[in-house]
Amino acid sequence: MFSNLEQTFRWYGPADPVSLQAIGQTGATGIVTALHHIPAGEVWTGDEIEKRKNMIRSAGLRWSVVESVNVHESIKTASADRGQYAEKYIDTLKNLAAHDIRIVCYNFMPVLDWTRTDIDFRLDNGASALRFHAPALAAFDLYILEREAAYQEFSSEQQARAKEYLDSLNPEDKKRLINNIMAGLPGTKDVLTLEQFKAHLEKYAGIDAAQLKRNLTWFLQAVVPEAEKLGISLCIHPDDPPFPILGLPRVVSNEEDMLDVINAIPSKANGLTFCTGSLGARGDNDLPAMIDRLGKHIHFLHLRNVKREIDGSFYEDNHLEGSSDMYAIMKSIIREQQRRAAGGRTDIAIPMRPDHGHKLLDDFNYDTFPGYSAIGRLKGLAELRGLEMGIKNTLYR
Ligand code: DNO
Numbered sequence: 001m002f003s004n005l006e007q008t009f010r011w012y013g014p015a016d017p018v019s020l021q022a023i024g025q026t027g028a029t030g031i032v033t034a035l036h037h038i039p040a041g042e043v044w045t046g047d048e049i050e051k052r053k054n055m056i057r058s059a060g061l062r063w064s065v066v067e068s069v070n071v072h073e074s075i076k077t078a079s080a081d082r083g084q085y086a087e088k089y090i091d092t093l094k095n096l097a098a099h100d101i102r103i104v105c106y107n108f109m110p111v112l113d114w115t116r117t118d119i120d121f122r123l124d125n126g127a128s129a130l131r132f133h134a135p136a137l138a139a140f141d142l143y144i145l146e147r148e149a150a151y152q153e154f155s156s157e158q159q160a161r162a163k164e165y166l167d168s169l170n171p172e173d174k175k176r177l178i179n180n181i182m183a184g185l186p187g188t189k190d191v192l193t194l195e196q197f198k199a200h201l202e203k204y205a206g207i208d209a210a211q212l213k214r215n216l217t218w219f220l221q222a223v224v225p226e227a228e229k230l231g232i233s234l235c236i237h238p239d240d241p242p243f244p245i246l247g248l249p250r251v252v253s254n255e256e257d258m259l260d261v262i263n264a265i266p267s268k269a270n271g272l273t274f275c276t277g278s279l280g281a282r283g284d285n286d287l288p289a290m291i292d293r294l295g296k297h298i299h300f301l302h303l304r305n306v307k308r309e310i311d312g313s314f315y316e317d318n319h320l321e322g323s324s325d326m327y328a329i330m331k332s333i334i335r336e337q338q339r340r341a342a343g344g345r346t347d348i349a350i351p352m353r354p355d356h357g358h359k360l361l362d363d364f365n366y367d368t369f370p371g372y373s374a375i376g377r378l379k380g381l382a383e384l385r386g387l388e389m390g391i392k393n394t395l396y397r
Helices: 020-025 046-058 082-098 134-144 156-167 169-180 194-203 209-230 255-264 285-296 326-342 359-363 374-396
Strands: 007-008 029-032 061-069 103-108 119-124 127-130 233-237 268-276 298-303 306-308 315-318 351-354
Touching: 007 061, 007 374, 029 046, 029 351, 046 061, 046 082, 061 194, 082 209, 103 298, 134 156, 134 306, 169 194, 209 255, 209 268, 233 298, 255 268, 255 285, 268 285, 285 298, 285 326, 298 326, 326 374, 351 374, 359 374
Parallel strands: 007 029, 007 351, 029 061, 061 103, 103 233, 233 268, 268 298, 298 351
Antiparallel strands: 119 127, 127 315, 306 315
16 A cells, blocks of 8 residues: 655744654654744745754654745735845755755735634633634724725625624723734734734735736746756645635635646646645635645645634634545545556655644643644544544555
8 A cells, every 4th residue: 555644743943832742742753844033035044944954853753844935025016126035035945955855835825824813712612723703804804904995895794793793892802803813924923013014905905816826926937947956846825714805815715726826837846735724714615626636736735624604704623523524635635645656656645734723631731823732733633644544444455
């Protein structure tokens, strides 16, 4: 039988309260990390990469995937200085390749990375989950950010629900909502102020989805040929949530978008991170079918499950529950592995990580990055590896 998926765990670096030793005990063998202390756009030097790589190796683990080398806003907005940032991006890729790190995740979400309104949503059993509550986002957009155009984007019913939500908040709740939405890149503790965010929004005033796609294509054309020479597999992460928010365009939200990325410059170096949690927040994304069709371009898997609600809200459910059929997803992934094995490809052990997890048990005693507690993710990983083993043994033994 062909090999298993590579089990990985995200680690935020030395500041992460979840230690490498703890990660080793989950059974994961690969680490997914980034040099979070280096600002987006700056070059990761060989020395810094080596230091981090050695740290991981001393714990008996391997640095499997970089998540993420973030793309500078100048590239996303096609500013005059974007050429310089593309060059720096390529320099970082060269330094990573020199240290034999060859899977590099990134995203093309404007300004904010992933967005949640509630990072401590309590489930019936007391576990804490992440949630995107549509009326809360609308309340922020309409009444806190006071974005003019938002009044045209939300129906009067949505506006009424948002107002009702806003009125239910005390000053503390309101502050928390702002902080949750304005939290910047994962791995940093930086939170944008409303003023900073508004200044960013202005830069996107003339940028619709079609223009943002052109800016992404420019980036790919600059970087993919270099990545290919280096043997690096870039893999774009989908938008989270996979629809426009706060007036910002989104361009990696469904199959068509992903095909546009791939077709912009076909290359093994131009691939996908398939995140079932991000893509699963849209009911019209048929995840198993997407994996069947896009499979050969997938270099990295994020496995998690969201429970969708009727109004566009969702919360993060147990990995095997929620609105997406994780059994069918895993089966599609295994079919892709089988195709790779039959076609003589060597990248069969696709790195996967249990993406996010609930806060459970002792997790409450640590101030971990939202979604990245140890026990919650350990539970997810244990379930996913059991599912993989069960399906493989049923199909192939
Ligand atoms: C959230 C993540 C995202 C992801 C980036 C990839 O937990 O999945 O923040 O890391 O968007 O660039």
